[in-house]
Amino acid sequence: MNFPSRLIEEAVNAFSRFPGIGKKTALRLTLHLLRQQQAEALELARAVTNLATNVQYCRTCHNISDAPVCQICANKSRNQALVCVVADMRDVIAIENTGQYNGLYHVLGGLITPMEGIGPDQLKIASLEERLATGEVRELLLAFSATMEGDTTAFYIGRKLQGRDIRISTIARGISIGGELEYADEITLGRSIQQRIPFQS
């Protein structure tokens, strides 16, 4: 793509580095910015600068944070004995949105994927072990995607923590709410049957 202006080209290149954004969409976004009030474009620039320069990671749970310790970790009314281990911040948001969880988190920064060079050392697993050393945490809730990488990471953490006096649980997996039984894949359905639970009315 040829551009009449170096400035446009620079902006298009910057936008097209976003996941899922091609050159065409990047150009549309750039032109949209130009049509707006200048103040609005500068507002966006300020937000990006702020994000890039001020972002921090919570030193306890490694979630993205505005301060050395994040709001969740700092909230003493949350259950300090329960820690939910997740792959990344999106999972924290998803679980917070359920309104069902009142413990703390531990954000690994990914899942074990040797093919992509992501092993335990690239993730915050050692830091999880350190965190447990204080003895305050009584239960870990492993909440990973139901994929091979999720399973591997869960098994690995399980092995690493073997022999510690701590309860390890994992989120239940099964038929989605509103989902029809006949459309559930056989692995999900099979697991739901194997791990059936007492009926509660």
Add this chain to the structure above:
Amino acid sequence: MKLKSLSLMNYRVAERQDWHFEADVVSITGANGTGKTNILDAIHYMCLTRSYFNQQDQQLVRFGEDFFNLQAQIMEEEAENKLFCAWQGGKKVLRKNGVVYDRLADHIGLFPVVMIAPTDLDLIYEGSEARRRFADMLLSQTDHAYLLALMRYNKILQQKQALLRQYKQEGRVDITLLDVLDMQLLPLNVELYSKRVAWLDQYNPLFEALYRSISGDREQVGIRYESSFNALEPALAMQQAGKDDLASGRCSVGIHRDDLLFTINGHPVKRFGSQGQQKSFLISLKLAQSIYLSEVMGKKPFLLLDDIFEKLDGQRVSSLLRLVQEERFGQIFLTDTDKKRVEAIFRPHNTAVQYIEL
């Protein structure tokens, strides 16, 4: 199961083709390079979502284009199935009766198919991968759980291979992580191994009987399953390989290393079979596949015969035709360079044949 129509767009050499099929035997004739095989391969693709010739989807796109699509109409009893498959830019979409499949694997096994082609000689002469693919494609059609377990196995195996390579390079090892991967591989090894064993127990007698009727020969043929788990329990075999694997950086034990040994009178057919015997061996191997699929699934697969009559002698051709007459096979699609030859073969048998000339 009857294939009523097939459309190809940008599939290999075909720019745009629409075919309608009426008979139980469809003969497609034409000179070499006119795209006969292409039509058979398109049928194979619609049934198994992949080319018979083990090519990447990208390589199937007609030169200079960036997509291909296929459409087919298959009747089963009274029910009509409309299939549509499109590939573009690395993305593949498959629809049955307008509904998009979430997982392509769910399509495999609905419309069984068997192809016999000159390249089948690879099964005898190439490495073990070709023979594993032969077994896997067959078992995946009859047993969906097998296919899912195999896909899962391959994925975990790739991770383990990556890890072994990395450990060899870096000279340090996280045994816990290797254990975790092995722990996931073990039950899959057990499942896939035992299913392959059970399959061969059932397959070998079928195959032997077909070989006798095709070749008229008395030799004893068979398929022997060679696996790391024949001598040792999977758990033990995997455990024992651990150290060597770390040294070599490769995973040496598991169903991905299995092989099928083709034998004639107890010896490898590769070295001890004459050309004629090898030909009979391969055709019987494939026809047994068709009969096995019919028996297990209760429907007769499409049988695709790519250019096989030219190379078969009269004895084998008439044995094959007898099986066709006994209605042992489903709808047959065959290619040949010579229409007269096909007519001469089928005319005495009173079989209705649809002739397509390219």
